[in-house]
Amino acid sequence: MAKFIVSPKLLRLKPRLTPIVSLPSSHFLHYHFPKPTSSSSTASFPQTLPTSYSLPPKPVSPLNTAATFNNVILDPRHLSCCMPDKRLKVAVLLSGGVDSSVALRLLHAAGHSCTAFYLKIWFQEDFENYWTECPWEEDLKYARAVCDQVDVPLQVVHLTDEYWNNVVSYIIEEYRCGRTPNPDVLCNTRIKFGAFMDAIYNMDYDYIASGHYANVVHPSADQSNKASILELSQDMVKDQTYFLSHLSQFQLKQLIFPLGCLSKDEVRQLAAKFDLPNKGRKDSQGICFLGKIRFSDFVARHIGEMEGIILEAETGDFLGKHRGFWFYTIGQRQGLRLPGGPWYVVQKDVKNNVVFVSRNYFSLDKRRRVFRVGSLKWFSGSPPNHIDQLQCKVRHGPGFYNCNFKMEHGEDGNDDIAVVQLYEDDQGLAAGQFAAFYEGQTCIGSGVILESWDDRGFPVCAKALEIARMEDKSELGKPVKIMTKPGTLA
Secondary structure, eight states: OOOOOOOGGGOOOOBTTSOOOOOOTTSOEEEEBSSOSOSOOOOOOOSSOOOTTSOOOOOOOOTTSOEEETTEEEOGGGGTTSOTTSOOEEEEEOOSSHHHHHHHHHHHHTTOEEEEEEEEOOOOTTSOOSSSSOHHHHHHHHHHHHHHHHTOOEEEEEOHHHHIIIIIHHHHHHHHTTOOOOHHHHHIIIIIIIIHHHHTTTSOOSEEEOOOSOEEEOOOGGGTTSOOEEEOOSOTTTOOHHHHTTOOHHHHTTEEOGGGGSOHHHHHHHHHHTTOTTTTOOOOOSOTTTTTSOHHHHHHHHTOOOOEEEEETTTOOEEEEESOGGGOOTTOOTTOOOTTOOOEEEEEETTTTEEEEESOTTOTTSOOOEEEEEEEEETTSSOOSOTTSEEEESSSSSOOEEEEEEEEEOTTSSSEEEEEEESSOOSOOOTTSEEEEEETTEEEEEEEEEESOOTTSOOOOHHHHHHHTOSOGGGGOSOOOOOOOTTOOO
């Protein structure tokens, strides 16, 4: 069982209602206790984290009977992913949303001593934005209100620099190279269960919890040398094992996901039963770090714009212009603004800044089944034994592919590469995305897609390739006007 201890250098105590002060990321923690012991503004620096603010553990009814907590009747299954037979100290990541708030309340109901942590990772507050207040202030307000209901202490962890250095800068560089990274996978691996785990490493916590839809099965105490297992959640639509698939075994061993046994509908119902302040709040959408900023605006600010051309892959016809290949991903349909569609992005020429599109993206002769995966991580530490009886996800969602793969050595002879063969065609494999692998209900690991197409992939005709290499593309004249195909909708 993991244990963590706090260094007094990291403590900065403030009353709950003191305004948040933005600190350099080296000052990780900014505390908000529900009952300050003094009205003095002078901060104290104790040798260990005060424990007087944690409520004593509550008795938990046996799992075969319903239990009542704060006048809320809970089915035993509601607590089945909370380790209700133990008494633990749990660090709970609280975002201000419904999912993490219900996770906190379930852990509290299970009798655990909880401390909530809000991660402040917004990295560019000077961005010309579209709101009247900072994007994290509303989240923190809800997080504080949820904690106030049950007197759970709340602490704010400042990880702005860590987020920029470990996630955002990587994403920018990947887009600049024509790949499509997954920010949510990186955020979980490098921030929520990376930099945050490092920040509280010396604190005396048994586990870290969050509102992810996934389930971790830990070995029994007498088999602690065995690996923990990441399993699919009860809700296959909301399941987030894909986003957690690149964690290490060290990280996985320290995690609890209270929502892994519940559906999204049940979580919403519990939010209403608990009368949470954010019970009616909508789920957040889009890329985790952007808030209300449009993705195109973010890309334009950090990478810029460079005019290029759009060519039809099969004919080489010049269809129009674009602002830069980094604004597009393989399989993209929206935002092309081309007549005669629907059109899909099928390939990109990064060197010449050319985007190739087609209206035959789903044609049966365009086989998209084989791709290569690198940067592999396996929860067991090694590839599975039965590599021909696996399932694969190439994006977040309920869909799986049956697949097999074979291992090859990378070009440098060090990193292994998995050559994956899907049993069905995929609609859009994109280099830079993650492929997560499963054996039944168990997620066994993942890697980064290195290339989207094999030799039988989407063909780009010789004429289109020749035009893409032209130095003076002004010679192309005006774009060709393509008529809409009969029986199709643009």
